Amino acid sequence: MASLRKGWDIQTRVIGALMLRELTTRFGRENIGFLWIMVEPLLFAVLVGLLWRAAKGPVEYGVDIIAFVVSGYIPLVFFRSTISRAVNSFTANGSLMYHRQIKILDLILVRFMIEMIGHMMAYLFIALALGAFGLFPMPYDVGFMMLGWLYYSLFTLAIALVVAPLSEMSEVLEKIIPVTNYMMVPFSGAFYLVGSLYTEAADVVLYFPPVHGMEMMRYGVFGPSIDPQYDFVYPLTIILPFMALGLVLCRVVRRRLVVE
């Protein structure tokens, strides 16, 4: 029990130190510093939102179109940037393996957590800003929104855990990942409501766990009028095996990792 406690202390210390290190190397200490992490998702969401507003008018699926796009796009950008940062994260951080208390999982976990916190901050910021102009509703159920984020994040972590070691094992995979990342767009649930799709299409997209997370999030924000479609158990039957696979792959890669 005592050694478990000690191990926990070391791991939290290491993760904290790694997060601060990652933030300083990526964003520096000048001007707004680590708040830069919000800028990219904010710009993405706002610009795409305005594009939809111009193309389709003010309302989509009975809710404000900008709010709808933002609520789908920020989680999608979160998924995409987490996966692209997971690629080659071991080689890029090889020098950290000089310190034995730093585990290879810490590297993935830290990058994932930074992306998650940054994008959640962006989401909150944009919701408050739009809400001030009456363009974003008061959330119908904050708990459901958080639960949706949790499912979406768990899926993202599971994929990152698999992608990071695979990108080290094969160069072909490393090159293919950005493309598959893009192919994820229709299967992330970002740009539609499952309830508005043809039954056949809805059946297909519900095979993808992030769609469930997205529907929960939107239910939490917009309420029952959007007719949310989700399941609590099914996403986990995909996410958990992927996580287990990722852990095994990480172990294999650690054994072969060549550090300069």
Next chain:
Amino acid sequence: MIACQDLHKSYRTGHGRRDVLKGINLTINKGERVALLGRNGAGKSTLIKQIGGVEMPDSGRIMRHMTNSWPIGFNGGFQGSLTGFDNARFIARIYGRSYADMREFVEEFTELGGVLKMPVKTYSSGMRARLAFALSLAIEFDCYLIDEVILVGDQNFQRKCHHELFEKRADRAMVIASHDMYTISDICNRAVVLENGIATGYDDVTAAIERYNSL
């Protein structure tokens, strides 16, 4: 005590694999200063990386019953884009030491002054070596793993290193890879010659140096 049992390590090359370590047995006891001798490419750095846990051996076991430093060398263990101080802060955090003490020691030991506020990638190799020694001495280990950087830098720094490592920390174990036979015979009390992936231990350092010279 740190004991290596039948360590094997190979690396992938363009075609097939290259066996670097082919069954290394080595025990480092408390307070021993072990020289690691061998020609370039004999596997000295590879062995030190396995002992330090930087890389994992293909097979074999390493038992660690004392704390060991990371391999101290010209690179590794640093983040080049961070400043000397930031690196010190990071090391202090992950090893659970107070940054104030760390900072004071690093400033005093390295004598690098304002350079510590610059990114480590701008440092000369001598400056890197100073920082590397300062960081690992500030943490305190039972066993120091030193890869090629022993007694570098100017006279003044060499004296300081000598004092901190071999006088103040005379009770610590060390594994030192070096081609500087003068230093080796002066400092070490045991030696290991690496040849064709096999380690041969010598209790008499002079005999080991003779063997090394004949390689």
